Amino acid sequence: MEPRNFQLQCPMPALDFDIITLGHGSGGVLSHRLLSKTVFELLANPELDTHHDGALLNIDGECAFSTDSFVVSPIFFPGGNIGDLAVNGTVNDVAMCGAIPQYISLSLILEEGLKMTDLWEILCSIKTACDKAGVKVVTGDTKVVERGKGDQIFINTSGIGKMHPKANIDISRIHPGDQIIVSSNIGSHGTTIMAVREGHQFETQIKSDTRNLNDMSVALLDKFGDGIKFFRDATRGGVATVLNEIAIESKLEIEIDQAKLPVEPQVNALCEILGLDPLFVANEGLFTMIVQPGIAEDCIQLLNGMEGGEHAALIGAVRDTQSSKVVLKSGIGGRRVVSMLVGEQLPRIC
Amino acid sequence: MEPRNFQLQCPMPALDFDIITLGHGSGGVLSHRLLSKTVFELLANPELDTHHDGALLNIDGECAFSTDSFVVSPIFFPGGNIGDLAVNGTVNDVAMCGAIPQYISLSLILEEGLKMTDLWEILCSIKTACDKAGVKVVTGDTKVVERGKGDQIFINTSGIGKMHPKANIDISRIHPGDQIIVSSNIGSHGTTIMAVREGHQFETQIKSDTRNLNDMSVALLDKFGDGIKFFRDATRGGVATVLNEIAIESKLEIEIDQAKLPVEPQVNALCEILGLDPLFVANEGLFTMIVQPGIAEDCIQLLNGMEGGEHAALIGAVRDTQSSKVVLKSGIGGRRVVSMLVGEQLPRIC
Numbered sequence: 038m039e040p041r042n043f044q045l046q047c048p049m050p051a052l053d054f055d056i057i058t059l060g061h062g063s064g065g066v067l068s069h070r071l072l073s074k075t076v077f078e079l080l081a082n083p084e085l086d087t088h089h090d091g092a093l094l095n096i097d098g099e100c101a102f103s104t105d106s107f108v109v110s111p112i113f114f115p116g117g118n119i120g121d122l123a124v125n126g127t128v129n130d131v132a133m134c135g136a137i138p139q140y141i142s143l144s145l146i147l148e149e150g151l152k153m154t155d156l157w158e159i160l161c162s163i164k165t166a167c168d169k170a171g172v173k174v175v176t177g178d179t180k181v182v183e184r185g186k187g188d189q190i191f192i193n194t195s196g197i198g199k200m201h202p203k204a205n206i207d208i209s210r211i212h213p214g215d216q217i218i219v220s221s222n223i224g225s226h227g228t229t230i231m232a233v234r235e236g237h238q239f240e241t242q243i244k245s246d247t248r249n250l251n252d253m254s255v256a257l258l259d260k261f262g263d264g265i266k267f268f269r270d271a272t273r274g275g276v277a278t279v280l281n282e283i284a285i286e287s288k289l290e291i292e293i294d295q296a297k298l299p300v301e302p303q304v305n306a307l308c309e310i311l312g313l314d315p316l317f318v319a320n321e322g323l324f325t326m327i328v329q330p331g332i333a334e335d336c337i338q339l340l341n342g343m344e345g346g347e348h349a350a351l352i353g354a355v356r357d358t359q360s361s362k363v364v365l366k367s368g369i370g371g372r373r374v375v376s377m378l379v380g381e382q383l384p385r386i387c
Numbered sequence: 388m389e390p391r392n393f394q395l396q397c398p399m400p401a402l403d404f405d406i407i408t409l410g411h412g413s414g415g416v417l418s419h420r421l422l423s424k425t426v427f428e429l430l431a432n433p434e435l436d437t438h439h440d441g442a443l444l445n446i447d448g449e450c451a452f453s454t455d456s457f458v459v460s461p462i463f464f465p466g467g468n469i470g471d472l473a474v475n476g477t478v479n480d481v482a483m484c485g486a487i488p489q490y491i492s493l494s495l496i497l498e499e500g501l502k503m504t505d506l507w508e509i510l511c512s513i514k515t516a517c518d519k520a521g522v523k524v525v526t527g528d529t530k531v532v533e534r535g536k537g538d539q540i541f542i543n544t545s546g547i548g549k550m551h552p553k554a555n556i557d558i559s560r561i562h563p564g565d566q567i568i569v570s571s572n573i574g575s576h577g578t579t580i581m582a583v584r585e586g587h588q589f590e591t592q593i594k595s596d597t598r599n600l601n602d603m604s605v606a607l608l609d610k611f612g613d614g615i616k617f618f619r620d621a622t623r624g625g626v627a628t629v630l631n632e633i634a635i636e637s638k639l640e641i642e643i644d645q646a647k648l649p650v651e652p653q654v655n656a657l658c659e660i661l662g663l664d665p666l667f668v669a670n671e672g673l674f675t676m677i678v679q680p681g682i683a684e685d686c687i688q689l690l691n692g693m694e695g696g697e698h699a700a701l702i703g704a705v706r707d708t709q710s711s712k713v714v715l716k717s718g719i720g721g722r723r724v725v726s727m728l729v730g731e732q733l734p735r736i737c
């Protein structure tokens with residue numbers, strides 16, 4: 038396993054406790070002491086600093102609003118931890134609506150006994166991820182459950198973003214001939230988590246792709262406007278599930294080309310060992326995008342020049358067959374239907 | 388214990404499973420099947436129906452944004468359950484900012500093995516609470532954790548509301564002479580939960596006060612505008628903790644009169660048995676309010692005529708002593724400092 042490679046942005050404050058106790062969730066003195074020395078100090082901004090029941094925001098016009106709870110296990114993994122995952126996950130959901138993420142909420146469910154050093158490391162990652170994505174934590178909540186009633190830490194983030202003025206993201210605008218792009222290599226996040234759980238972490242250098250996608254989505258909207266018809270990040274259920282959702286909702290057929298799917302060789306190899314299909318494996322820094330005919334190459338060129346988009350690729354197209362199915366063309370010319378993920382491939386992947 | 392007194396608003400849909408399994412959190416077929424037959428059907432509205440990564444909302448001008456995770460144990464209790472508690476809690480946080488709650492997100496963390504009948508009952512309560520408060524669930528998320536890694540169900544809600552045009556809720560506007568009102572009898576929620584946990588549920592008729600407060604806060608703002616200087620609902624830590632927060636932030640002294648504190652006799656009696664002080668016990672349908680001199684009686688009259696405000700009372704005033712303390716005048720003329728809640732009185736009260 039790659040070392041956690043974690044640099045504390047700021048030294049941990051002096052605290053008179055090493056672990057989280059039930060009192061830290063009381064709403065009383067201990068809650069205040071915990072929050073004032075950690076969250077409020079680290080994530081300070083004018084909206085959060087009011088410490089009211091909620092944040093007051095100025096939003097004009099249309100905005101996007103999204104929520105996600107994160108229960109990933111283990112909470113630290115190569116490439117990230119539950120903290121940056123929680124920020125990036127909600128930032129990306131807002132971005133995929135065609136919006137510019139601005140504000141997030143942060144709600145922690147801590148298990149009694151959580152090590153304060155672990156919480157601090159997670160909070161520092163939250164801070165770094167917020168700075169990278171250009172969002173602020175403006176309101177939050179902390180609860181503590183007894184030992185054995187949770188699993189170290191669960192995090193909910195909800196996010197708000199202003200709609201990009203040129204965005205027209207709408208599944209009903211998808212038509213035959215539109216092209217399908219993925220922004221990055223597929224399967225890295227889920228394979229990394231599975232490798233750690235199965236004890237393969239020392240054999241590979243793969244790591245989670247957790248990252249914010251809004252730099253890329255905004256750059257695409259700036260340049261191509263409503264040429265971009267649909268964005269969706271391919272998290273739980275992977276690219277196959279997202280494409281199935283699109284096929285079902287649009288009532289069209291989606292055809293993808295196996296040879297064009299970008300997969301890191303190490304991820305491919307590990308998927309074979311673990312019995313996974315990368316198409317169904319969760320990603321945390323990848324989106325699928327449907328664009329109008331004629332602009333796909335320019336979109337890919339733009340993405341290839343950006344961090345996180347180096348491996349973006351055209352993987353297929355929308356067909357006029359009204360099958361609501363996803364069809365995969367194999368290397369040797371075969372065609373098979375790719376269904377949605379059935380059952381649970383990787384519990385608690387995010 | 389009062390019977391749960393629960394009326395299913397709609398019969399539970401036919402499902403081919405009785406309990407929640409890990410697959411329901413996969414993001415794949417089982418997740419879709421669970422959500423489409425329950426959440427999406429029950430809570431349907433135009434914003435939620437898009438099933439995108441987030442909801443698109445039109446908000447103009449200033450709004451309030453708040454979040455809370457709910458981990459109450461037990462999940463069903465006299466007067467409510469974790470579902471209506473989760474809706475009311477966030478609705479009330481938004482209302483306490485001086486805003487009109489409009490939209491909420493709903494994120495579920497389910498434990499493998501949760502009974503589907505329990506989840507359905509909770510979802511129906513969520514629906515009822517949303518209708519009563521006039522808010523819509525517009526976006527959500529569902530995760531499932533393995534048996535023993537959670538505790539049946541945790542719920543996060545985040546809420547957005549438009550600022551009331553006449554609201555000027557600001558702790559810096561609090562001055563000596565301002566008056567302090569509580570909207571209801573104190574201590575009902577926490578005492579109810581504790582009674583259930585301690586096996587006293589058959590001895591009393593008390594029940595949680597969980598309810599939405601926005602009808603009352605909006606009516607007050609409509610009529611008294613910036614005469615209302617501050618609202619805060621007294622949840623974890625109770626009225627004593629809220630008043631301490633106000634005293635500390637305003638750097639003023641708050642004096643309350645023990646004889647004026649409205650407490651239901653049964654709650655008082657049970658608190659004595661359980662060794663609790665109602666001033667520190669959580670409420671879920673009560674707010675404290677600071678108003679300018681001269682309007683307190685009119686405010687109370689308005690509240691007394693509304694559901695949930697029948698027992699509203701003037702309990703004290705802000706003094707010009709800059710002590711940042713809360714002082715309680717006892718029935719026999721003594722004065723004692725009431726501190727903030729220390730430690731944890733009642734874990735997992737909300």
